[in-house]
Amino acid sequence: MQTDISHTQSSWMSRHKLDIAPFIFLIPALFFFFIYVVMPIFQSLQLSLYEWNGLYDGDGQSTASFIGLENYRNLWIDPNFWISIKNNLLWLFLYMLAVPVGLLIAIFLNQTVTGIRIYKSLFFFPFVISQVVVGLIFGWFYNPDFGIVAKVWQFFFCEETINFIGNKTVTCARPVPDILSSADYATYGIIFAGLWPQVAYCVILYLTGLNNVAADQIEAGRLDGAKGWKMLWYVVLPQLRPATFIAVAVTVIGALRSFDMIAIMTQGGPYGMTNVLSHYMYEVAISEYGERYGYGSAVATVLFSIMMVFISYFLWRMYQDERRGA
Amino acid sequence: MFPRPIERASTTTRVAYQSFLPFALFLWLLPLLAIFLTSMRGAKDINTGNVFGWPTEFKLIENYYTVFAQTEAVKYLINSFMITLPTVAISVSLACLAGYALAVYRFRLALPLFFLFVAGNFVPFQILMVPVRDLSVQTGLYDTIAGQFLFHAAFQTGFCTLFMRNFIKALPFDLIESARVEGVAEWRIFWYIIVPLVRPAIAALAVLIFTFVWNDFFWANVLTQGEQVKPITAGVRALNGQFISNWHLVSAASLLAAVPPVVMFFLMQRHFIAGLTLGAVK
Structure with missing residues (x-):
C-alpha cells in the first residue's frame, strides 16, 4: 500500500511537473517585486486619499486620516502643480529632440575610417556618467560670472575697458543672462543639459541599428537612384524601426522621470518655476516644512497615470510583436 | 551601408570628414574636458574666475588628495x-x-x-x-x-x-x-x-x-x-x-x-x- 501511494504521488508530481516548475522558478523574483514595486503602487494610490505626516501613534497605528478626494481638489487649485505639469510637457516635447539628433550623429559616425571605434565609444560617454555630475557641470556652464555661456555673451555684447590704473571694467550692451535663476529660461537650460546624455543614448541605439541595415536593400535603392534624404526616409528608416521604438520609449520615460538634474541645478527654483511632477512630489512629501505623504502621493498618482498611458502603449506594441512571433 | 562609405567619396570629402571628427568630438565632450581641467586647477584660478580657460598651475594630485x-x-x-x-x-x-x-x-x-x-x-x-x-x-x-x-x-x-x-x-x-x-x-x-x-x-x-x-x-x-x-x-x-x-x-x-x-x-x-x-x- 505504502509504495502504491508514493507511486501515485510521484506520478502526480511528474505529470504536473511542467505546471509547477515555472512558479518555483518565479517565486523569488515575484516575492521581491511584489513587496517593493507592486504593493507600493497600490499603497500610494490609496494613500492619495489620506492626509498623513508619516507618523505613528504610541500603539504603532498610522495617524493617517481619510479625506477622500481632498488632495486632488487641492491639487486642482495649486499653481505649483500646474507649473509642474506645464514643465513636464515641455520636457516631453523638447526631450524628443534627442531622437532625431541622435540619429543624425549616428549617421555621421557610421563610417569605417581608422580610429572610428574609439570615437564612437567616446561619444557614448555622457550617458554613462551620473546625472548629478552632468547637472553640476552645466550649472557651471550657465554661471553668469565665469561660465562659458557668460564668456561667449561677453564676446558678443560686452566691451572691456581698462582704465589708467589698470582696473578692468566690463560694460555690456545687454546684461549677461543668469539662465538658472531666470523664470523664463531655467527649464530650457536644464532640459538642454538633460539632452546631452539622452542624445548619447539614442546614438548608441541607432549605431547598433544602422549596423544591421540590410546592405542589399541599400544597394538596390542606389540602383534606383535613391540617395541622401530619400534613401534615409524610404529605405533606412523603415529598417530602423525597432531602434526608433526603443529610442522613443526610453526618451519619453526619461523625460517624465527627470529628477536628478532639477534637484542639482535649481531644486525646482526660482519660485518653483522649474519644478516637474517628479520633483514637486518629492518636495511636498519630504521637505523641511513637514512631511505631507498624502498630498505627495496624489502628485505621484497623477504622474503615474500620465506614464501609464505611455507604458500601456509600449506594452500593447510588445504584445503585437509577441503574437506575431508566436 | 548607410551613409555611403567615406572611402568611396572624393579625397577632399574624406579629408574634411577626418579632420572634422576630432573637432566634433571635442565639442561633444567639452563639458567633460572642462570638469577635468578644473579638477587640476589651483585655488588661484578659481578665485580669478579662470574656470574654463587653460589652468595657470597644475594641482591634480593635491586636489584629489584634499578630497580624500x-x-x-x-x-x-x-x-x-x-x-x-x-x-x-x-x-x-x-x-x-x-x-x-x-x-x-x-x-x-x-x-x-x-x-x-x-x-x-x-x-x-x-x-x-x-x-x-x-x-x-x-x-x-x-x-x-x-x-x-x-x-x-x-x-x-x-x-x-x-x-x-x-x-x-x-x-x-x-x-x-x-x-x-x-x-x-x-x-x-x-x-x-x-x-x-x-x-x-x-x-x-x-x-x-x-x-x-x-x-x-x-x-x-x-x-x-x-x-x-x-x-x-x-x-x-x-x-x-x-x-x-x-x-x-x-x-x-x-x-x-x-x-x-x-x-x-x-x-x-x-x-x-x-x-x-x-x-x-x-
Missing part, C-alpha cells in the same frame, strides 16, 4: 560599491530564474506576469517612494546599506527579467526539449544548459545594472539621511555644499564618482551596448 583627506569621499565610494554589487548579484540571479520560467514554460500567466515586470520597470519612482520609505522605516532598513540594495535589487529585477526572458526565448528550444525527453530534471536543465548559454546576457545586465544603480541619486536621498550610508552621487552633492565655490575640489570629487561606471563601460562595451538595446536591436 578632508571629506568622506572614500566612505561614499565604498558605500556605492556596497550598494551596487549586491544589487547586481541579487537582481541578475532572480532574473535568470524568472526569465527562464517565463521563456520556457507555456502557462496562461506567462505573458501577464512578463508584462507586469516590464511595466513595473517603467513606473515613476515617486509612486513607490512613500510606501518604500515607510516600509524601510518600519523594518529598520531606513538609513542602511541593505535597505538601499534590497530595494534596488527588487526594482531592477523587472528590467533584468525583461532582458533575460527575451534572451532565453531566442535560444534553440530543441535543446531543452531533448533534455526533457532524456528525463533530465527541470532545475538541472536550468543549471547545466541554460545558465552557461545566458552568460553574455548576465554580463550585459551586470554592467548595465551596475551603471544604473551607481548613478542613482533619488533613492539615495529617499532612503538615507546620515553621511554613514550615502553613496557617492549623494556625497558629491553634499561636497558641493561643503566646498562652496571651490570648483576645483568639487570637480575632482565629481570625476571620482564618474570613474567606476566609465571604466566598466570601457571594459565591457560590447555587453553594455547589447544590454541597452534590450537585445531587440541586434
Whole structure:
C-alpha cells in the first residue's frame, strides 16, 4: 500500500511537473517585486486619499486620516502643480529632440575610417556618467560670472575697458543672462543639459541599428537612384524601426522621470518655476516644512497615470510583436 | 551601408570628414574636458574666475588628495560599491530564474506576469517612494546599506527579467526539449544548459545594472539621511555644499564618482551596448 501511494504521488508530481516548475522558478523574483514595486503602487494610490505626516501613534497605528478626494481638489487649485505639469510637457516635447539628433550623429559616425571605434565609444560617454555630475557641470556652464555661456555673451555684447590704473571694467550692451535663476529660461537650460546624455543614448541605439541595415536593400535603392534624404526616409528608416521604438520609449520615460538634474541645478527654483511632477512630489512629501505623504502621493498618482498611458502603449506594441512571433 | 562609405567619396570629402571628427568630438565632450581641467586647477584660478580657460598651475594630485583627506569621499565610494554589487548579484540571479520560467514554460500567466515586470520597470519612482520609505522605516532598513540594495535589487529585477526572458526565448528550444525527453530534471536543465548559454546576457545586465544603480541619486536621498550610508552621487552633492565655490575640489570629487561606471563601460562595451538595446536591436 505504502509504495502504491508514493507511486501515485510521484506520478502526480511528474505529470504536473511542467505546471509547477515555472512558479518555483518565479517565486523569488515575484516575492521581491511584489513587496517593493507592486504593493507600493497600490499603497500610494490609496494613500492619495489620506492626509498623513508619516507618523505613528504610541500603539504603532498610522495617524493617517481619510479625506477622500481632498488632495486632488487641492491639487486642482495649486499653481505649483500646474507649473509642474506645464514643465513636464515641455520636457516631453523638447526631450524628443534627442531622437532625431541622435540619429543624425549616428549617421555621421557610421563610417569605417581608422580610429572610428574609439570615437564612437567616446561619444557614448555622457550617458554613462551620473546625472548629478552632468547637472553640476552645466550649472557651471550657465554661471553668469565665469561660465562659458557668460564668456561667449561677453564676446558678443560686452566691451572691456581698462582704465589708467589698470582696473578692468566690463560694460555690456545687454546684461549677461543668469539662465538658472531666470523664470523664463531655467527649464530650457536644464532640459538642454538633460539632452546631452539622452542624445548619447539614442546614438548608441541607432549605431547598433544602422549596423544591421540590410546592405542589399541599400544597394538596390542606389540602383534606383535613391540617395541622401530619400534613401534615409524610404529605405533606412523603415529598417530602423525597432531602434526608433526603443529610442522613443526610453526618451519619453526619461523625460517624465527627470529628477536628478532639477534637484542639482535649481531644486525646482526660482519660485518653483522649474519644478516637474517628479520633483514637486518629492518636495511636498519630504521637505523641511513637514512631511505631507498624502498630498505627495496624489502628485505621484497623477504622474503615474500620465506614464501609464505611455507604458500601456509600449506594452500593447510588445504584445503585437509577441503574437506575431508566436 | 548607410551613409555611403567615406572611402568611396572624393579625397577632399574624406579629408574634411577626418579632420572634422576630432573637432566634433571635442565639442561633444567639452563639458567633460572642462570638469577635468578644473579638477587640476589651483585655488588661484578659481578665485580669478579662470574656470574654463587653460589652468595657470597644475594641482591634480593635491586636489584629489584634499578630497580624500578632508571629506568622506572614500566612505561614499565604498558605500556605492556596497550598494551596487549586491544589487547586481541579487537582481541578475532572480532574473535568470524568472526569465527562464517565463521563456520556457507555456502557462496562461506567462505573458501577464512578463508584462507586469516590464511595466513595473517603467513606473515613476515617486509612486513607490512613500510606501518604500515607510516600509524601510518600519523594518529598520531606513538609513542602511541593505535597505538601499534590497530595494534596488527588487526594482531592477523587472528590467533584468525583461532582458533575460527575451534572451532565453531566442535560444534553440530543441535543446531543452531533448533534455526533457532524456528525463533530465527541470532545475538541472536550468543549471547545466541554460545558465552557461545566458552568460553574455548576465554580463550585459551586470554592467548595465551596475551603471544604473551607481548613478542613482533619488533613492539615495529617499532612503538615507546620515553621511554613514550615502553613496557617492549623494556625497558629491553634499561636497558641493561643503566646498562652496571651490570648483576645483568639487570637480575632482565629481570625476571620482564618474570613474567606476566609465571604466566598466570601457571594459565591457560590447555587453553594455547589447544590454541597452534590450537585445531587440541586434
